[in-house]
Amino acid sequence: MKKNPTLKDKPACKARMIAIKDTMEILSGKWKFHILGTLMEGGKMRFMDLLREVDGIAAKMLSKELQDMEMNHLISRTVMNTKPITVEYEVTEYGQTLGPIIDEVAKWGVAYREALYKKTN
Numbered sequence: 001m002k003k004n005p006t007l008k009d010k011p012a013c014k015a016r017m018i019a020i021k022d023t024m025e026i027l028s029g030k031w032k033f034h035i036l037g038t039l040m041e042g043g044k045m046r047f048m049d050l051l052r053e054v055d056g057i058a059a060k061m062l063s064k065e066l067q068d069m070e071m072n073h074l075i076s077r078t079v080m081n082t083k084p085i086t087v088e089y090e091v092t093e094y095g096q097t098l099g100p101i102i103d104e105v106a107k108w109g110v111a112y113r114e115a116l117y118k119k120t121n
Contacts, residue, residue: 027098033102033105034054035054035062035066035075036075036102037102038050039089040102044089045090046086047063047066047089050089069095073094074091074092076089076090076092
């Protein structure tokens with residue numbers, strides 16, 4: 001008896017799953033959405049400003065996440081010619097395309113909390 005092909009064997013589904021996997025790898029972790037959202041709201045920010053704004057993140061983790069996002073062209077890093085050296089971060093034009101996704105994730109989170117609150121009361 002021959003089995004029916006699964007969804008993952010269809011070319012369109014394979015391409016979609018690869019795209020989702022790529023997106024999840026680039027945006028994975030606890031902090032990337034928070035950092036991107038902060039930069040989108042605040043515009044250009046220095047490292048210490050980001051460290052103060054992103055509650056709970058350690059300096060080492062912030063540095064790692066910023067490097068990852070810069071490597072993936074989501075943010076840009078500008079070194080200013082000042083003493084001491086000042087570094088500013090901002091969301092790239094490409095990174096700005098994540099704005100609607102971040103907005104939708106936030107809306108979903110609000111709705112989810114409201115739904116949970118209603119169930120517990």
